[in-house]
Structures are given as C-alpha cells and as structure tokens.
Amino acid sequence: MDVTHVSETEPLGRLRKAGLRPTRQRLALARMLFSQGDRHVTAEQLRDEVAAEGARVSMATIYNTLHHFTRAGLLRHVVVDAGRTYFDTNTGHHHHFYVESEHRLIDIDGDTVRLASVPDAPPGRAIDSIDVIVRLKPDIRA
Amino acid sequence: MDVTHVSETEPLGRLRKAGLRPTRQRLALARMLFSQGDRHVTAEQLRDEVAAEGARVSMATIYNTLHHFTRAGLLRHVVVDAGRTYFDTNTGHHHHFYVESEHRLIDIDGDTVRLASVPDAPPGRAIDSIDVIVRLKPDIRA
DNA sequence: GACATTCATTAGAATTCTTCTAAATTAGCT
DNA sequence: AGCTAATTTAGAAGAATTCTAATGAATGTC
Structure with missing residues (x-):
C-alpha cells in the first residue's frame, strides 16, 4: 500500500499523527467514527456497526481503542447517563x-x-x- | 409513638408529606440523608453508613428507597461519572x-x-x- | 526480508453496579 | 385482630466494562 502521502483526516494519517499503531481493527473503527461527520457512539453501537460491515473486532478491542483514541484527543468522553458511556x-x-x-x-x-x-x-x-x-x-x- | 406533632423536616414528617409509608428502613435512610446538611451519596455509601449504625437494610431496599425519594422530590439524581450514581x-x-x-x-x-x-x-x-x-x-x- | 521486540488483539472470565423475582413481612385500615 | 396492599428481602439475573493470559501483528534492525 502506498502510504507516502496520507491526509491527516484519513484514518491512517489520523492514527499516525496520534502515535497509534494502525492496526486493521483501529483503522476499521477510525473509519466508522471519523468519516461521517460528528457522532456520538457507545461501545455497543460501534460493535454492531463494525459487525454489520463484516469486520471482526472484539469487545475488548473496541473498549481499548475508544480509550486510546480518547487519550490521544481524537475522541471525547460524554457522561450523561449512568451506565452508558458515550464517545x-x-x-x-x-x-x-x-x-x-x-x-x-x-x-x-x-x-x-x-x-x-x-x-x-x-x-x-x-x-x-x-x-x-x-x-x-x-x-x-x- | 406520639406522632401528633411532627416537623416537616424530621424524617417522619418528611416521609408523610411525600406520601411515603414510614417504614423502619426508610426512616433510617431519611435520618442518614437529611440530618447532616447537604449530601451527595451513592447507594453503596449509604449501605455502609446504615450498617455502621447497626441497622439492617438490604441493597434492594436502598435502591428502591433512593428512587422513591427521588420521585418524591426529596432527592436529586446527579450524573457525573458513568457507573456510579449519586443522589x-x-x-x-x-x-x-x-x-x-x-x-x-x-x-x-x-x-x-x-x-x-x-x-x-x-x-x-x-x-x-x-x-x-x-x-x-x-x-x-x- | 527474517528476527526480535514491543505493542495490540482476543475469548472468556471476572468485576461492578443495578434491577428483578418471588416469597415473607409490615403498615394502615376497619 | 384480621385484611389488603405496600414494602422488604436474599439471592439470582442483567448490563456495562475491565481484566487475564495467551496469541498475533506492526516496527525497527541487520
């Protein structure tokens, strides 16, 4: 894959810039999250969306990734409902x-x-x- | 027990006014909650406090009571932390x-x-x- | 490109908080 | 005292999230 020129808003560039290894799972999640405007998602929602696309990502990875993205400033935590975490x-x-x-x-x-x-x-x-x-x-x- | 004159801020009066049956458990909880100024508590905290006083109140009742109190306007729900409900x-x-x-x-x-x-x-x-x-x-x- | 190293992923178990269930108890009548 | 409906309870069940320890993949070095 030619990765010499990567936009910072493309999934790959975004991960690179954030210092996150671009794994298959992270790329899939980044695509779901960042290529359709502003979104508010829960881990469960993401799991279902990813599954619907045919990608296989475990729940643990979804949580890990959401937290990594949040720490990297790509996402923000929203607390509005006990027992449901939105990103x-x-x-x-x-x-x-x-x-x-x-x-x-x-x-x-x-x-x-x-x-x-x-x-x-x-x-x-x-x-x-x-x-x-x-x-x-x-x-x-x- | 003489209940002819009950202040509305005493546990018993508070429950009466809210239309809640004053049971032993509710009275104990009301006492913990309302006789030491403004408080922010979790169900778990209350359970421990009540236990420390020697009263026996089940977890289910603590939750039931907190919700009853909230519906009655005696308490207010605060959501600041996913997976932890404050009253x-x-x-x-x-x-x-x-x-x-x-x-x-x-x-x-x-x-x-x-x-x-x-x-x-x-x-x-x-x-x-x-x-x-x-x-x-x-x-x-x- | 193979190798080593470090980081990431995974299934499933474990944890935490909360609600549910169904049976026993209690408060508030008459 | 006796009746009825509301309340309490232990423990099971549920939902969301984290942990564990083993496997797999990305990156840097030669």
Whole structure:
C-alpha cells in the first residue's frame, strides 16, 4: 500500500499523527467514527456497526481503542447517563442536549451557551473542563 | 409513638408529606440523608453508613428507597461519572464541581453560574433541566 | 526480508453496579 | 385482630466494562 502521502483526516494519517499503531481493527473503527461527520457512539453501537460491515473486532478491542483514541484527543468522553458511556467525535468546544427518552445526544455549539460567570475552583484544584447538559423531554403541547 | 406533632423536616414528617409509608428502613435512610446538611451519596455509601449504625437494610431496599425519594422530590439524581450514581439531598437550583480524582461532588450555588444564553430545544422537545458540571483536577502549580 | 521486540488483539472470565423475582413481612385500615 | 396492599428481602439475573493470559501483528534492525 502506498502510504507516502496520507491526509491527516484519513484514518491512517489520523492514527499516525496520534502515535497509534494502525492496526486493521483501529483503522476499521477510525473509519466508522471519523468519516461521517460528528457522532456520538457507545461501545455497543460501534460493535454492531463494525459487525454489520463484516469486520471482526472484539469487545475488548473496541473498549481499548475508544480509550486510546480518547487519550490521544481524537475522541471525547460524554457522561450523561449512568451506565452508558458515550464517545463524541467532536472534540471542539461545545455542549450537549440529551434526549433522555431516546438515549440520544445532540451537539450544542459552544457559543450558543455562554456562561456569564464561572465559579473559582476550590483551593488546590484547577478546572479541567465544563460540561453543560441540557436534558430534554417530549414537549407536552403536542 | 406520639406522632401528633411532627416537623416537616424530621424524617417522619418528611416521609408523610411525600406520601411515603414510614417504614423502619426508610426512616433510617431519611435520618442518614437529611440530618447532616447537604449530601451527595451513592447507594453503596449509604449501605455502609446504615450498617455502621447497626441497622439492617438490604441493597434492594436502598435502591428502591433512593428512587422513591427521588420521585418524591426529596432527592436529586446527579450524573457525573458513568457507573456510579449519586443522589443529592440538595434539590434546589444549583450545579456541581466534580473532583474526578476523589469521586467527590461539591455544590456550586445556582447563582454562581449564570447562563447568558440558553439554546432553544429542538422541535417537539422541551427542556427538562440543565446540568452544569465543572470537572476539577489537582492544581499543578503546587 | 527474517528476527526480535514491543505493542495490540482476543475469548472468556471476572468485576461492578443495578434491577428483578418471588416469597415473607409490615403498615394502615376497619 | 384480621385484611389488603405496600414494602422488604436474599439471592439470582442483567448490563456495562475491565481484566487475564495467551496469541498475533506492526516496527525497527541487520
């Protein structure tokens, strides 16, 4: 395979740049994750998608890979639901709607939520990140 | 037992007001939860505390009770960590610091975080609640 | 290109947290 | 006291994730 010229947004280039060995499994997962716009996925979803494509990737590898990608800054962890971990391919500044009834996440552009004031971190601690989660329910006024 | 005059902030009155049968177990849990200021607890923590007091309450009852209390508006669910559910005795308007390294929650007064703008809910949905979580890490400038 | 080394993958077991089940107990009536 | 519905319980079951220890694959060296 000719790999002399690889875009940084292609799966291979992305992995290279992140210092991750491009294995068959990682390439498959990177393709699923990064070639269809911003996504919010769970490990289980990914497993099913990958399986549907005919690729064989174990659950352990899916978890390992998601964590590797997250550490490398390719993904971001989203905590909105106990007992379900979402990974977000949008690592930029933004927040989330969470449709509880459908277990579905929707991005909110970072600038749409402006914090007029942010509390100081307690002594000895620093702010790592600020998550804003807007929980949605069905609108009753049907 | 004389129950003619019961404060609404005493365990018994609290349960009565919420329409919950005051059982031995619920009274014990209510006492643990509501008589030492605002708290953030997990089911496991509560189990241990109750056990330390010598009361016998099964895990199933702890979960049942926490959920009953939450439905009754006595507690609030806090999601900050996948695979760990916190219950907050402060049901008023406020947000949270989360010290990831210690799995510890700290309240942020509701007015300390002002949202300058809030996004509109997508069509057919309404905003249920807005959570702001400020994640903390140890301050490096030791 | 073969070799050695290090890193990655895997199946399945194990862990953790939470919910379920079905039987026994208890609270709140009359 | 006796009735009924709500509650509690131990233990099994379930769901999501991590661990283990063995196999396999990528990379650097000659």
